[in-house]
Amino acid sequence: MTEMSEIAPPSWPTRPPSATPPPVPTRVRIQGDTAADALAAGRRPSLPVESVFEVGDVSVFYGAKRALAGVSLRIPRSRITALIGPSGCGKSTFIRSLNRMNDSVPGFRLEGSVLYHGHDIYASKVDRVEVRRRIGMVFQKPNPFPKSIYDNVAWAPRNLGLRQGLDERVEQALRGAALWDEVKDRLKSSALGLSGGQQQRLCIARAIAIEPDVLLLDEPASALDPIATASIEELMHSLKGRFTIVIVTHNMQQAARVADGTAFFGLEAVDGEPTGTLIEYADTETIFGAPADPRTRDYVTGRFG
Amino acid sequence: MSEGPFDPAAPLRPTGNLRRRRVVSQVAEYGATAAAVLAVGVLAIVIYTVLARGAGAISFDFLVKGEPDGIGPMLVGTAEIVAIGTLIAAPIGVLIAIYLTEFGGGRLSGFVRLTLDLINGLPSIIIGLFVFGLLVNHHKQSAVAAAVALAIIMLPIVARGTQEVLALVPESMREASDALGVSRWRSVLTVILPSATGGILTATILAVARAAGETAPLILVDSVFDGKEVSLNPFEVVPNIPVKIFRLSEEANPEAITQAWGAGLVLLSFIMIAGLGARALLARSKARMAG
Amino acid sequence: MSTVARPIPQARPGRGSRGGDRRRSLDRFGDAALRAVCGGAAALAVLVLVVIGFQVVKGAGPAISQFGLGFVTDAEWQPNFEVFGAGTVLYGTLISSFFALLIGGPIAIAIGLYLSLLAPKGVRGVISPLVEMLAAIPSVILGFWGLVVLAPYAQKHFEPWLHDTLGFVPLFGEPQTTGSSVFTASLILTIMIVPIIASISRDLFLAVPRDVQDGASALGATRWEVIRGVVLPSTTSGVIAASLLGLGRALGEAIAVAQVIGAGSQISANLFKTGDTLAARIANQFPGAITEMHKASLFYLGAILLAIGLVSNLTAQWIGKRFDYRRAIAR
Numbered sequence: 001m002t003e004m005s006e007i008a009p010p011s012w013p014t015r016p017p018s019a020t021p022p023p024v025p026t027r028v029r030i031q032g033d034t035a036a037d038a039l040a041a042g043r044r045p046s047l048p049v050e051s052v053f054e055v056g057d058v059s060v061f062y063g064a065k066r067a068l069a070g071v072s073l074r075i076p077r078s079r080i081t082a083l084i085g086p087s088g089c090g091k092s093t094f095i096r097s098l099n100r101m102n103d104s105v106p107g108f109r110l111e112g113s114v115l116y117h118g119h120d121i122y123a124s125k126v127d128r129v130e131v132r133r134r135i136g137m138v139f140q141k142p143n144p145f146p147k148s149i150y151d152n153v154a155w156a157p158r159n160l161g162l163r164q165g166l167d168e169r170v171e172q173a174l175r176g177a178a179l180w181d182e183v184k185d186r187l188k189s190s191a192l193g194l195s196g197g198q199q200q201r202l203c204i205a206r207a208i209a210i211e212p213d214v215l216l217l218d219e220p221a222s223a224l225d226p227i228a229t230a231s232i233e234e235l236m237h238s239l240k241g242r243f244t245i246v247i248v249t250h251n252m253q254q255a256a257r258v259a260d261g262t263a264f265f266g267l268e269a270v271d272g273e274p275t276g277t278l279i280e281y282a283d284t285e286t287i288f289g290a291p292a293d294p295r296t297r298d299y300v301t302g303r304f305g
Numbered sequence: 306m307s308e309g310p311f312d313p314a315a316p317l318r319p320t321g322n323l324r325r326r327r328v329v330s331q332v333a334e335y336g337a338t339a340a341a342v343l344a345v346g347v348l349a350i351v352i353y354t355v356l357a358r359g360a361g362a363i364s365f366d367f368l369v370k371g372e373p374d375g376i377g378p379m380l381v382g383t384a385e386i387v388a389i390g391t392l393i394a395a396p397i398g399v400l401i402a403i404y405l406t407e408f409g410g411g412r413l414s415g416f417v418r419l420t421l422d423l424i425n426g427l428p429s430i431i432i433g434l435f436v437f438g439l440l441v442n443h444h445k446q447s448a449v450a451a452a453v454a455l456a457i458i459m460l461p462i463v464a465r466g467t468q469e470v471l472a473l474v475p476e477s478m479r480e481a482s483d484a485l486g487v488s489r490w491r492s493v494l495t496v497i498l499p500s501a502t503g504g505i506l507t508a509t510i511l512a513v514a515r516a517a518g519e520t521a522p523l524i525l526v527d528s529v530f531d532g533k534e535v536s537l538n539p540f541e542v543v544p545n546i547p548v549k550i551f552r553l554s555e556e557a558n559p560e561a562i563t564q565a566w567g568a569g570l571v572l573l574s575f576i577m578i579a580g581l582g583a584r585a586l587l588a589r590s591k592a593r594m595a596g
Numbered sequence: 597m598s599t600v601a602r603p604i605p606q607a608r609p610g611r612g613s614r615g616g617d618r619r620r621s622l623d624r625f626g627d628a629a630l631r632a633v634c635g636g637a638a639a640l641a642v643l644v645l646v647v648i649g650f651q652v653v654k655g656a657g658p659a660i661s662q663f664g665l666g667f668v669t670d671a672e673w674q675p676n677f678e679v680f681g682a683g684t685v686l687y688g689t690l691i692s693s694f695f696a697l698l699i700g701g702p703i704a705i706a707i708g709l710y711l712s713l714l715a716p717k718g719v720r721g722v723i724s725p726l727v728e729m730l731a732a733i734p735s736v737i738l739g740f741w742g743l744v745v746l747a748p749y750a751q752k753h754f755e756p757w758l759h760d761t762l763g764f765v766p767l768f769g770e771p772q773t774t775g776s777s778v779f780t781a782s783l784i785l786t787i788m789i790v791p792i793i794a795s796i797s798r799d800l801f802l803a804v805p806r807d808v809q810d811g812a813s814a815l816g817a818t819r820w821e822v823i824r825g826v827v828l829p830s831t832t833s834g835v836i837a838a839s840l841l842g843l844g845r846a847l848g849e850a851i852a853v854a855q856v857i858g859a860g861s862q863i864s865a866n867l868f869k870t871g872d873t874l875a876a877r878i879a880n881q882f883p884g885a886i887t888e889m890h891k892a893s894l895f896y897l898g899a900i901l902l903a904i905g906l907v908s909n910l911t912a913q914w915i916g917k918r919f920d921y922r923r924a925i926a927r
Contacts, residue, residue: 130319139814155812160816206811207815212816330821337706337709339706341706341723345727351738351741355741400638403630404634404637407630424644428875431648434652488624488627490626518735521875554739555855
């Protein structure tokens with residue numbers, strides 16, 4: 001793991017986003033590689049992109065047990081970044097650490113730094129509620145409030161004082177979640193009467209109604225049937241330009257179809273204990289087409305997990 | 306890139322109306338904490354008062370002698386009344402619980418459950434009126450009447466507690482018994498009930514703790530006593546603690562007040578210890594059930 | 597009807613058919629006997645409830661035929677003149693109980709929120725039992741404490757302060773010479789009902805699923821907003837049912853109220869005056885009641901109390917059954 005810490009020292013200085021990343025060992029590539037590398041690999045060079053998250057050597061502990069070891073990566077703006085890997089490798093733990101949703105888990109401790117637009121979100125003076133306002137989350141199991149559809153979407157904007165044009169805001173959010181046409185005639189009916197896929201899209205509408213900067217999606221389609229899953233995927237494409245999206249998924253095909261960059265998490269022995277860690281992170285074509293790490297190759301070609 | 310209502314790159318301090326909402330949330334949290342502190346504070350004050358003012362009255366004589374020096378006969382009397390009440394309420398309560406868990410299901414047991422809840426919520430003075438009309442009117446006051454009143458109060462507590470414990474007995478135990486060809490009544494008496502003894506005991510102790518302090522029914526059916534001597538005849542009036550405290554509390558002289566505190570301390574100590582004992586038993590039998 | 601307990605003759609080792617037959621009939625008899633005995637106990641409970649109602653109404657018979665339904669509102673209660681009416685005590689009962697619920701309800705809900713959502717687990721394990729211990733204090737001791745400690749304190753400090761600041765409200769009129777008053781009785785009742793409502797509320801709040809609360813937090817809502825937007829709306833029915841149970845307790849409390857309310861016999865808006873309640877009057881006057889009409893009138897008070905108590909309890913049960921987290925609530 002020492003190579004990791006060379007790339008991302010815990011005290012990551014706040015640098016202007018346009019600076020090029022430092023040279024990296026071959027195991028990990030960070031989004032925004034130089035034009036020469038891209039051309040050598042036969043791809044169009046991608047523009048260096050501003051990063052929203054800079055994760056520096058993050059380890060997560062629940063009590064004495066380490067769930068995640070030494071993860072460092074950068075999440076670029078307005079792109080979709082997928083986190084894939086077998087169960088139990090810390091993907092959920094990682095994504096929940098990005099908006100401090102793990103704080104309520106007893107024994108949670110994070111080492112390393114998570115920088116959001118250069119600010120450490122785990123610093124002492126940081127307002128957790130403000131973090132979550134900017135970084136929204138949709139969970140694996142749809143969790144609509146026991147309220148009407150309208151009130152589900154309007155609840156957070158009301159809290160934030162965004163009462164002007166609430167009706168339009170709700171409509172825009174529902175349209176953005178591809179749910180408007182299905183529910184526009186029954187906005188006052190209970191959200192609990194919707195199907196699973198509709199409820200999940202409602203949760204997405206709820207999250208985007210307050211126009212967050214980032215959308216975190218923790219396996220949003222895993223509790224849904226294939227048709228509902230497909231609708232969620234379509235949604236991802238349309239939301240891509242508007243938000244920075246990080247999505248955890250078990251479904252590799254989904255990641256391949258939807259994501260710009262993909263991070264592969266796996267289990268490594270750290271201090272004798274199998275612990276979740278980041279194995280490889282690159283743009284999606286590379287991960288699925290020509291992965292550098294043999295474990296990545298095994299996973300994406302279906303040899304295990 | 307939607308230029309949202311905030312600047313995402315700004316430091317992570319409250320934006321928009323968050324500062325105000327933060328304050329509201331903090332105030333709410335402080336309020337809830339204050340309420341809890343208030344409740345514990347009142348408890349502490351009451352217990353402290355009883356302890357401080359009652360301790361002075363406690364002495365060997367106080368606990369053993371009768372009127373006017375002590376409350377000995379009252380202690381014996383309350384013990385007798387509660388014991389008889391338990392003898393009546395506990396078996397019936399357990400039987401009702403068995404009915405609800407083993408033969409239950411259907412509208413009838415819903416009705417029985419409702420009845421138990423209603424009895425539990427009945428004002429105890431009403432139970433006193435009932436027992437008065439049934440047993441005391443045209444007769445006389447007696448310990449048995451008091452015991453019957455207490456038994457009615459204790460019944461729902463024993464029944465509900467036992468029913469909860471019986472419901473915890475895993476279905477697999479009943480199935481295993483049936484598969485072995487053991488009849489229902491044998492399973493209940495030899496397998497299911499014994500595994501629930503801890504819970505039954507707990508429920509009974511809680512019921513006793515509640516009944517020991519009940520004053521209202523006793524005022525009506527077991528209150529005309531002088532408390533000079535121990536009286537054990539259950540068909541006569543028997544001195545008891547709660548009525549004694551009530552009487553003493555209505556007197557103005559300091560002697561009586563001190564005695565009232567003393568008697569109150571004895572009663573409260575018993576109830577607290579019984580409560581703690583029940584809680585410990587409950588924790589132990591829950592652990593055994595789960596383990 | 598369960599038929600699970602039929603023994604399976606083939607499953608038992610060979611025993612000689614006559615022994616097996618006897619065993620089988622013994623078992624069938626045993627099962628039937630157990631069922632009968634247990635069913636009998638259950639029926640007994642129902643019988644007891646019915647007979648209680650019957651006895652109370654029967655005892656009130658002479659007064660009912662004498663005074664009719666007007667008794668309920670008549671304010672005259674003069675045992676010496678054989679004139680009885682429930683007006684003053686009914687008023688006292690309702691006023692003291694509702695006041696107790698008004699103060700105690702919000703406090704209890706706040707405690708429930710604290711114990712379920714705000715307190716660290718260790719603290720919860722200590723404070724929860726303490727709050728429940730408050731409910732275990734016998735009413736005669738609490739009433740005695742109220743008489744000797746709370747009433748003088750209230751009379752010296754609370755009542756004058758309330759009268760000075762809120763005296764324009766007729767509720768907070770002139771304090772009397774002793775602290776024995778409807779106000780003090782309400783305070784004691786508050787102490788009694790808070791633990792009941794608080795522990796039920798705590799369990800209700802703990803049952804609200806974590807994932808919905810997480811969903812609300814993830815939208816950038818403060819703790820209070822999560823409580824107000826998700827936890828409280830989904831437990832409203834249950835909390836109301838709990839409050840009604842607390843109210844029932846307050847309505848029926850005889851002893852503690854008798855000790856601190858001062859046995860007054862007027863209807864007054866002023867909380868600081870003495871008063872009386874249905875239950876307290878029965879407790880105070882029944883032992884000394886000599887004439888049949890006096891006793892019957894006290895039974896009549898009991899019947900009214902029984903009716904109010906049952907209505908309150910049944911409403912609580914009904915609301916409690918309708919309570920279902922998954923019910924949609926538009927706001």
